[in-house]
Amino acid sequence: MKKLFLKSIIATLVLSVFIGNGISVSAAAIKSNDEKIINNIENVTNTKDIVKGNANNIVYLDEGIMNIPTSGKQPITIKDDSNKTTDLTVSLPTKNTGNISKISNNGTILYKNTINNSSNIALQPINDGFKALININSNLADKEYAFTFNLPKDSKLVSSASYLGKQYDTKEIFIVDKNNIVTSIISPAWAKDANGQEVPTYYKIVSNNKLVQVVNFKKDTPFPIVADPNWTKIGKCAGSIAWAIGSGCFAGAKLLKIKKYIAELGGLKTAAQLIVGATTWEERLHAGGYALVNLAAELTGVAGIQANCF
Template structure:
């Protein structure tokens, strides 16, 4: 993406029309990129998006990302204006002023994922950011116990997911934040108070294990999210897994139990009589047991 930025001016008629480059547009993008990269760090920013992942030129276009099954998902940024992006910093694409008192940004990451970021510039910025998620036919989103959100295919296969949300203020202090789902719309809420120092950066991050880092940490996190997604999708009143997971203490407790063992035999033993029930559910077996010896 070029260094110069073409901006669109919204006329009173509601029609968008290309205008001459704004002289300070690049510096504004650079300032926002610096704020974003101070919050995210730069060690995991990829020099280019992974295959199947795209960063849009316009803020109203969709971010595209891959899934573990080779399908695609789309993420619609919470943009109120059609703004042309500018790439600055280590590789952060910024959409200045894309919403009220809010800049948006996108970063590809070295683990094959992608971050969509909202930069709340002052107290007039919206407290909620809404991301419409386009999924393969029949797929749906599931909230997990740790605040993350998993995408589950119609057949129960784990596609990928959004990491536990975070937000930071200008001093690097955590700002309380959480997700909720409205169908396939991911809504991130940021709780601002009188002690919050603006700007605030908030981050939904999608990843699908397209690429792993050598340390294996991505693989461990991936396995946990994948298993949590399968358990969460099965944790429906009336299902065969519901009573087992509930009696075991919930999805988070079952995940902790499985993380404490390294063999299928050990997992079945640790889960007691309910282990065979979970093992017999194909999506849970694949996501939670097949990586064990």
């Protein structure tokens, strides 16, 4: 059952700073800039699914408990809801990232840049994970942002191209366990400029546990840019499909069809959500066309999938 939350994380606000020429920048100016950054982020993202933390910086997810770092140099910690053991931790890009600067009324958490204002990191907890927002303010900012995952033993990051095959690449990143079963998903990389236009971006896996988002902006790109690595713990339906794929339950032509339909629907996470949300042939056709209809037909009758998806 989803828990109720109270608004909460205590933000450390800087009252005033001094720049090189000795001119004082007021707290109001800092606040105004923070609000501008958050407004830009929230204009691009959906704020309705944000879950707010309590007074102890804890967010209760649908399945798990998240500890929100009060400093960007501390990791996000996800714990299992049943036995409270740590499932994984994720370190934000730490370069220039300091303490919480502001929390919006919607629940967006902004971390201050301790060196300059070329980019900022923000966090939006959601029911099944979190969105880590990169707000790029100028062409002086870095183009690469690294997220380090402290994973359970023998788990690792793999691209969907490696897991499903290049021809079925959904641009997602999967975290797989020692049995090659997907346990969580990072949604495809995206970035948008100040005009709402897409900016070229992609993920690269540097090691088994480090994911880098590359944002290829240009000097004349309209700033600010918002980019978003979105981590979610895999749901029951997506999990059962991933288990069937990774365990060898499907093979041959059937497996290739399933991969093809998942790719056409935009990824494993989206495909599972569409299956759960559409219960009739007509609803599936309307929600995802024949790709969803055909995927549902291929999956129907598999015990675990039947119980979690239909």
